[in-house]
Structures are given as structure tokens and as C-alpha cells.
Amino acid sequence: MIKKIGEYTMQFESTPSITGYGAVAGKKESEGPLGSCFDKIFYDAHAGQDSWEKAESTLQKEALSIALGKANRKPEDISYIFAGDLLNQCISSSYGLRDFNIPYLGQYGACSTMAQSLIMAAVMVESGGAQCSACVTSSHFCSAERQYRFPLEYGGQRTPTAQWTVTGAGSCIIENAKGNYPKVAYATVGKIVDMGVKDANNMGAAMAPAAAQTISNFLSDTNTSPSDYDMIFTGDLGKVGSDLLYQLLDEKKYNIRDNHRDCGLLIFDCEKQDVHAGGSGCGCAASVFCSAILNKMKNGELKNILLIATGALMSPTSTQQGESIPSVAHLVNIVI
């Protein structure tokens, strides 16, 4: 059973285990600081498919297959899969997963989807509804650019606050298991926060207030402080969003500067790789968490971490209609 702690936090009494995980990424990501951590690199942006959307589906398939393999599980062992992505109607997920024949629950939390799917997969195991569940999310630079911004061929200039959508996917298998596995201990689901930011090229600024709210809710609910965790990872706030997060948490007397890292800043060398404010996309938190972060937990370098994935819940239509950007951030505490 789940125990509610404070106002917003769930404690997983049986601490569901991540028995398998997999991450795949694209060529640019392979040239970044985490290049050697991914299970598989797709050097071809099309991944052998005839469209970028199908390529993104292929990333999901591969990430899930790798995670299944490491968990020594087959698709038929998985009771439910929670998946989502950034494309309209989440087609990377529906087309990527249709051949696996696993009961499917589509999730939409924009770039927060990895944390959301992890939480839902853990809830399903903890509730008794699943013996074993899975989650997977993805993003692809080319499919995201053409859908959210400009046709790639147009070669539009990017603002300094813009982030670079990661081509990548990550997947986890969650089940009750004994052994030296990373486990989901606590989770805090975020509320929608909208501070009026309207610049769709500055999503770090739009999402930072949501991250600050969820982190402070979690720390307050659990009566812990940032230094109680080996590392606090945000999904894809980038440079601008990370700086804002520090300032917003200062106001609540929390200082996370010493042990905070942002997946969007870990996956790329921002200056050398010309990605401006950092990486972004569902695949950013997913591919970094399901490679570098979980690897460090497995080998004992990290024992108790927070992952806070943030999502900007706007669409090109809402931006064109002059709306501001509602955001959300979900937190999971993983221990080993």
C-alpha cells in the first residue's frame, strides 16, 4: 500500500524495484559528455525508417527491448506499460509500442513524462494491480522541431534561452523484487504552475517555478533537506531554468546548488555542441536517468537521489493564441 506523507507525497511501502532499464540516443548525444553511457546509439536520424516520427518510435522500441532484456523479462510478463512523448496524439508511443502487445496507458506530461510514467508504474505495482509494469518515453530533435517550431530546412535561428530537443528514449521495468536494485521510495506529483511566461523559446523559465514548488512540497512533506540526498537531478531546466530554480528555492530557504545537476546540462557540452541553454524533451530526463544516473546507483556511487522531471504543457496553438505556458513537475525519490 501507499502511505500519504504530508500533503503531497506518496511513500511506497514495498519500494518497487527498477529491475531493468535501457537508454538509447542519437549521434549528437553520443558526442556529448554521456556518450559512452547509452546502451545504443542511432547514428542515422531516421533510424532506418522513412520518417522522423517512425524513427522516434524506433527509439522507444529499442529502449524498452533493452530494459526488458536486462530485467530478464518478456513483453508478456508486463501487465501495463505507461508511455508518452511530445508528438501530437503521442504517436511515437502508440506506433512504437503496438507490436509489444502490452496493455497500454498513454501518459502526457510533456517533458515530465518520464517521472510521471515511473510514478504510475510504481503505483500500479504497489496497488497490486501489476506484478510487473514498464514505462518508456522519447523525444527526437527532428520530429519536435518540425512540429513545435520550424521546418528544419528553414534553418531558423535559435534564441540564447532556447533548448535543444534530445534525440533519445529511456525505459524502466518496475516490479517487487529482492536484490540490489534501485527502488522507488517516495513520489510527489506536481500541480500545474503558470507564472505568465509566454516565450516558448524559454521553457526553462516557464518550468522552474513548477520544479521549485514540487521540490519544496516534497522536502516539507518528508521533513528532509537537500543535503539528505546524494544528488538532485532536474529533467531539462537548462541553464536559465536551473538558475531560476536556485533563486526560487532560496526564497524557501532551500539551497540545492551543491548537489543539483540538470539532465539537459549533463547530456550536452552546451558551448562546444552549440545547444544554447541545454537539452530538453521527454527523451532528455529519460535517457540520462536510464543510463548515467541508474548506472551510478547500481555501482554504489549514488544511493539516494531525487529526479524531478519538468514539463511545459503548452502547444503551438496555445502559443499562437497568446497564452502563457502552464508547467508541471513530478518528483521521484530513488534509493538503493
Next chain:
Amino acid sequence: MIKKIGEYTMQFESTPSITGYGAVAGKKESEGPLGSCFDKIFYDAHAGQDSWEKAESTLQKEALSIALGKANRKPEDISYIFAGDLLNQCISSSYGLRDFNIPYLGQYGACSTMAQSLIMAAVMVESGGAQCSACVTSSHFCSAERQYRFPLEYGGQRTPTAQWTVTGAGSCIIENAKGNYPKVAYATVGKIVDMGVKDANNMGAAMAPAAAQTISNFLSDTNTSPSDYDMIFTGDLGKVGSDLLYQLLDEKKYNIRDNHRDCGLLIFDCEKQDVHAGGSGCGCAASVFCSAILNKMKNGELKNILLIATGALMSPTSTQQGESIPSVAHLVNIVI
């Protein structure tokens, strides 16, 4: 705790109650056979807003507010809200719900979203993660047409198999409560089914195989037959999809003709209202379930029903790329 029954079905041991529900609809829906059942009618397609998308958000707000009122609950009593819609990046939900300040978990199951959100809200209560959770989904004819098909001003002709997107929304409040409430007893989550249908103007045909699979999985898991239920409601298969569903279930030796109704055929008088094969959209199953169906359960006319909401998981992009339509169907068994 949830108990797994057979291969695919969850039994909710504490049978979470639907303590409040609300449904709103548009002018055309008010002129249909269920016109008097809805809690509120929006006669203006803009619902007082300056875009159809914002109008759809308004439908969600109203449906949720009505459900909260009937359950005698305030937004701060709700631990989690599960919501989704058909618009790109689910903006009806994110913009509609941002002011409620409720931890938010976006769901995407296309027109199956009402059943999916009900299931997730019930799982969250059953797991102990929430004392009280909510779900809401919507669709709007005008926002859906312009996004999925043609600009309304174009006046494109519709094929005989086409369905008419319902302007409406429905919301439920779920909690453990004693009393004469409709309760979630069982649920079956569907797999993605794709039989190769490529005609985006014949979604009933695309979705019927998913409905047939989920219904037969449920009946087989629970060792029950269609006649054990007072009524079996599908979400929005329309005429074409309903006929196909009968044929597909015949092959599995299940005959549901006597006690099957489709929400898409209940909400409109297809001939008089010129809606061709029937209604569709997330708001179809949602507004019919959260009005006529739950009303009949509350007054004792129906005691044990199945709701199977079906979703077509394609997008205009996947259709343009020549892809077939993957579909999914989720089932909930509601008793009183």
C-alpha cells in the same frame, strides 16, 4: 488492494465510489435524445471565450466544478486529477485545470480517455495514494474539426462512415465512501490493436477490434457472460463500429446485441441530426456516462454495467504518412 483476476482484469477490493459526477454539452447535443440529462448546456460554441480551444477548457472546468459540488468536495480535497483530451498536447486539460491547483496527471488515450482516467483515479484511491481523486475529459466539435480535418469554413463534405465529434465534457470524483454510490468494481486495460484500417473517416471500424478484444478478455477473466450485465456501453463506435463489434464478438461466441448501447448513438438522433455514423470524441463517452448512465444507476434502473471507451491513437501526421490506425479500448465495470 487490487486483485488481479485472470490475465488482464483488476478487481477493486474496496470498490471506490463515484461520489459526484457532472456533464456539460453543446447546443447540438442539447437537441439530441439526452438533451435533458446534462447538467449544463453551452449554447454558444465559444462558451464566452475567444477561441474554441479555450471554450473546450471551459467545458472541463464546468464539468469538474459540477462534480465537485455534487460530491460536496472542494478542489483542495482532491489528491490527484487525471485528465486528457484530443487536442495537441492535451491543452484543453492543462489550460482548463491550471486554476484548480490540484496535482495533475495528464492521460492520453484518445476517445478512451474517460475510461482510462476513471481506472487510474480508482487505482490511486485503492492503492492508498489518494483519499479522493478526480477525472475529467472533453472534446469540442470545432476545435477537433480544425485540428484533425479541415477548417470549418471550408465546409468539407463528410463520408457516411464519419462520426461527429461531441462538444461536451464529463467528470467524476472517486473516493472510498459508504452509501448508495456507483462503484468501480472491475477494470480491464486494453492493448493496442491495429487491424490495418487506414481510413481516418471510419474510426468505428478501426476501434471495433480493440473493443472486442478488451470485452472478451474481461468476460473470460471474470468468467461472466454479456447477459450478466444490465447494459454494456461502448464509448463511440457509432453505427459502423457497433455492427463490426457484434460480428467480432460472434466469433468469440459472445452476443451483446440485446444489451449493448453505444454512447455515440445515444447522444444524437443520427438521421435527424445529420451526424452520419454517430457521435465521437473524448467528450462523448464522458458526457453520456456522467449524465444519463450514472443517473440511471443512481435511480436504480441500472445496477451493473460495463463501460468500454475506445480510442483511435493516430494523428493527422501519421495518417498523412500512410500509417494505419492503432486503437485501444479500456473497460470499467460499475455496480451499485
